[in-house]
Amino acid sequence: xxxxxxxxxxxxxxxxxxxxxxxxxxxxxxxxxxxxxxxxxxxxxxxxxxxxxxxxxxxxxxxxxxxxxxxxxxxxxxxxxxxxxxxxxxxxxxxxxxxxxxxxxxxxxxxxxxxxxxxxxxxxxxxxxxxxxxxxxxxxxxxxxxxxxxxxxxxxxxxxxxxxxxxxxxxxxxxxxxxxxxxxxxxxxxxxxxxxxxxxxxxxxxxxxxxxxxxxxxxxxxxxxxxxxxxxxxxxxxxxxxxxxxxxxxxxxxxxxxxxxxxxxxxxxxxxxxxxxxxxxxxxx
Amino acid sequence: xxxxxxxxxxxxxxxxxxxxxxxxxxxxxxxxxxxxxxxxxxxxxxxxxxxxxxxxxxxxxxxxxxxxxxxxxxxxxxxxxxxxxxxxxxxxxxxxxxxxxxxxxxxxxxxxxxxxxxxxxxxxxxxxxxxxxxxxxxxxxxxxxxxxxxxxxxxxxxxxxxxxxxxxxxxxxxxxxxxxxxxxxxxxxxxxxxxxxxxxxxxxxxxxxxxxxxxxxxxxxxxxxxxxxxxxxxxxxxxxxxxxxxxxxxxxxxxxxxxxxxxxxxxxxxxxxxxxxxxxxxxxx
Numbered sequence: 001x002x003x004x005x006x007x008x009x010x011x012x013x014x015x016x017x018x019x020x021x022x023x024x025x026x027x028x029x030x031x032x033x034x035x036x037x038x039x040x041x042x043x044x045x046x047x048x049x050x051x052x053x054x055x056x057x058x059x060x061x062x063x064x065x066x067x068x069x070x071x072x073x074x075x076x077x078x079x080x081x082x083x084x085x086x087x088x089x090x091x092x093x094x095x096x097x098x099x100x101x102x103x104x105x106x107x108x109x110x111x112x113x114x115x116x117x118x119x120x121x122x123x124x125x126x127x128x129x130x131x132x133x134x135x136x137x138x139x140x141x142x143x144x145x146x147x148x149x150x151x152x153x154x155x156x157x158x159x160x161x162x163x164x165x166x167x168x169x170x171x172x173x174x175x176x177x178x179x180x181x182x183x184x185x186x187x188x189x190x191x192x193x194x195x196x197x198x199x200x201x202x203x204x205x206x207x208x209x210x211x212x213x214x215x216x217x218x219x220x221x222x223x224x225x226x227x228x229x230x231x232x233x234x235x236x237x238x239x240x241x242x243x244x245x246x247x248x249x250x251x252x253x254x255x256x257x258x259x260x261x262x263x264x265x266x267x268x269x270x271x272x273x274x275x276x277x278x279x280x281x282x283x284x285x
Numbered sequence: 286x287x288x289x290x291x292x293x294x295x296x297x298x299x300x301x302x303x304x305x306x307x308x309x310x311x312x313x314x315x316x317x318x319x320x321x322x323x324x325x326x327x328x329x330x331x332x333x334x335x336x337x338x339x340x341x342x343x344x345x346x347x348x349x350x351x352x353x354x355x356x357x358x359x360x361x362x363x364x365x366x367x368x369x370x371x372x373x374x375x376x377x378x379x380x381x382x383x384x385x386x387x388x389x390x391x392x393x394x395x396x397x398x399x400x401x402x403x404x405x406x407x408x409x410x411x412x413x414x415x416x417x418x419x420x421x422x423x424x425x426x427x428x429x430x431x432x433x434x435x436x437x438x439x440x441x442x443x444x445x446x447x448x449x450x451x452x453x454x455x456x457x458x459x460x461x462x463x464x465x466x467x468x469x470x471x472x473x474x475x476x477x478x479x480x481x482x483x484x485x486x487x488x489x490x491x492x493x494x495x496x497x498x499x500x501x502x503x504x505x506x507x508x509x510x511x512x513x514x515x516x517x518x519x520x521x522x523x524x525x526x527x528x529x530x531x532x533x534x535x536x537x538x539x540x541x542x543x544x545x546x547x548x549x550x551x552x553x554x555x556x557x558x559x560x561x562x563x564x565x566x567x568x569x570x
Contacts, residue, residue, distance in 0.1 A: 220303030
């Protein structure tokens with residue numbers, strides 16, 4: 001049994017707990033909070049269900065203790081730097097860190113890589129939603145006069161998105177002023193954005209999300225090869241599940257001596273799954 | 286540069302040739318026919334574009350010479366046995382064989398494995414077509430009174446398929462008798478099958494194919510997680526491209542000392558692609 005601990009107990013930590021308890025080859029080795037003593041964690045793998053900006057700090061300490069980590073770090077432009085920093089620690093201390101193991105970055109990345117291998121020339125469009133964007137919701141909430149905000153990402157195709165921003169105004173705030181400030185914010189200025197005042201943002205809350213990932217490309221010299229990947233999912237449940245599946249891969253890589261930090265495109269799908277190679281090849285190939 | 290040779294020069298061999306010539310990191314090391322001297326082949330990898338039943342014979346000889354092979358062996362029930370047999374040869378002779386590297390089995394298998402990792406409980410349906418089934422076409426052509434035949438696979442959902450069988454009758458053959466024989470054949474008896482007489486089967490010929498792969502499952506304890514993978518493709522072009530992408534993976538595995546036989550679910554998507562880890566992580570994750 002793989003002993004998996006959780007650090008951080010928000011939506012994703014809770015979902016990861018359920019995925020661990022549902023896994024036939026894992027035991028839950030503890031749930032820890034951000035201020036826990038990292039030296040006290042005794043497990044094979046720790047899932048870092050903390051805010052993204054705290055991932056590197058925790059992963060570094062744990063990897064240096066030889067404990068594998070999995071995170072769902074989601075700042076696309078900084079993934080390579082995180083992977084490089086953790087790779088160095090993991091190589092020295094013989095551990096494995098799987099970085100950016102969510103659905104995007106994460107499982108969508110695996111699909112993008114596979115589709116590029118199937119049709120090397122072409123364009124992939126990743127269309128997100130409909131679903132809540134945490135980054136945009138936080139940005140809208142930071143605007144003066146906004147008490148609470150929810151920004152929904154609506155896919156318009158070819159990677160273009162509409163933002164539907166639902167706001168609860170603070171007492172006395174002027175809607176037109178707030179709306180103008182949101183539309184001028186760098187998070188919203190480049191997309192079609194609609195601002196809507198509502199009584200209660202909480203009443204709209206829904207963790208549904210989705211993706212429509214499309215590639216049209218060329219295999220060899222043959223054009224018009226068309227591929228599409230769609231999903232509609234509960235966001236934290238999928239993220240937690242992906243992290244748990246990657247915990248299995250981290251443990252196996254460490255067992256095989258494949259130390260270092262890896263993103264999901266560097267993992268073989270079979271290592272995400274419980275069971276023997278024979279069972280999985282017979283069931284899935 | 287990876288030196289890749291082709292053994293067998295039918296539809297798939299020709300498509301593989303185009304994919305090799307389009308690859309930035311490969312050179313074409315020769316095109317060989319079934320009766321060629323295998324001992325004369327000098328390359329890093331050989332693509333076995335031969336009939337499926339000849340794959341094991343050729344792969345065994347080449348693997349024993351330390352040459353990597355890639356095949357698109359497509360008899361689902363015998364893949365594990367082929368992999369096991371070639372694995373033993375590859376381990377002894379330090380080579381790598383990628384087996385069943387087409388689109389199904391092959392890239393679809395990677396998608397099925399990934400979707401199972403995203404929602405471990407649930408059902409995956411693989412719906413094929415519309416497209417030509419070689420096995421069914423050959424079976425229909427073998428019926429007495431049939432001069433030529435084309436069996437199209439039409440997806441009806443939940444893994445159920447309709448067979449549209451277009452036949453050219455031999456001089457004097459009775460349509461009703463031939464139709465009854467086709468409907469009674471074990472290849473067709475279990476599916477909804479329609480037999481249609483045509484003037485020319487060749488006039489209908491089209492290598493288009495497709496898949497609609499659907500999974501609804503449970504992530505952790507959260508139900509109703511829905512995933513779908515669709516493609517509409519030129520069949521030999523995609524098969525040839527998958528084999529060429531897997532030739533790259535075979536070469537890399539051998540370079541890293543990862544000898545043995547593997548199916549595509551045992552490969553990391555990044556190894557299918559040209560470029561450095563840094564380039565690919567930055568572009569795709």
